Amino acid sequence: MSIAIIKTLLNRTATFSLEETLAFLAKEYKDKVVFSTSFGQEDQVITALIATNNLPITIFTLDTGRLFQETYDVFQQTLKKYRVDIKTYFPETPAVEALLNEKGPNSFYESVENRKECCFIRKVAPLTKALQGNEIWITGLRAEQSENRNDLNLFEYDEKFDIIKFNPLLKWTLKEVQDYIEKNEVPQNTLHKEGFVSIGCAPCTRAITPDEDIRAGRWWWESSHKECGLHSPLTPEGGIIREKN
Incomplete structure (x- = not known):
């Protein structure tokens, strides 16, 4: 069923612009379309598109409790510029307390398993709550961000969260994202x-050098797939299954 829906969405939006596709989804799936932002460049582009076109799409973010102050700064600037509501989801306090009491505040440096545990508590569990009851999840994923994202599709079915994902900036380059931000004065x-x-x-x-991969600055001490579990492919330990169109 999900494959058929994805094919239908691809066909119906084939000639639409990005803005038209967002508007179509907001109308077709009234009050069931959500966009997750972490206030990165890609997400800021999508927030600008939603806000400037006054689209009825719910914007939310995950506050892990370990974010940069600069991230909170752009959060505030975005609220001020676009006058949009951005719903915030936090990890469950008992889970965070148990993790720190058992393993300390920096257990994620000790093993991939510990890092994934922290990511699950601070990101995956709150995301599950945020997506519950919705039908379309808009993301800021781009194919060139990592090897794991090269095989992404414009529309996908995410079995882990039982939702259809829409990746509007999938084929955009980093330069295109940056150019849009500069041209439209996006925070x-x-x-x-x-x-x-x-x-x-x-x-x-951490920051990266010009010759490093885009994702090299995330969990730099690991030799892993550089994913936190929000957009991971299926692994032996469990994960996301994507149905191809």
Whole structure:
């Protein structure tokens, strides 16, 4: 069924612009379309498109409790510029307390398993709550962000969260994203000017050099797939299954 829906969406939006596709989804799935933002450059582009076109799409973010102050700054600037509501989801307090009491505040540096546990508590569990009851999840994923995202489709069925994902900037380059931001004076995280391309939690993000991969600054101490579980492909330990169109 989900494959058929994805094919239908691809066919019906084939000639639409990005803005027209967003408007179509908001109308077709009234009050069931959500956009998750972490206030990165890609997400800021999508927020601008939603806000300037006055689209009835719910915008939400995940506050892990370990974000950069610069991320909160652009959060505030975005609220002020676009006058939009951005719903915030936090991790469950008992889960965070249990993790810190058992393993300390920096257990994620000790093993991939510990890092995934922290990501699950601070990101995946709150995301599950945010997506519940919705039908379309809009993301800021781009194919060139990592090898794991090269095989993404414009529309996908995410079995883990039982929702259809729409990746509107899938084929955009980083330069196209940056050009849009400059042209439209979109608020952006000041860390982007300091070599931070992909920005997550402060303890798990560093700046990169021009010759490094875009995702090299995330969990740099690991030799892993550089994913937190929000957009992971299926793994032996569990994860997301994407149905191809």
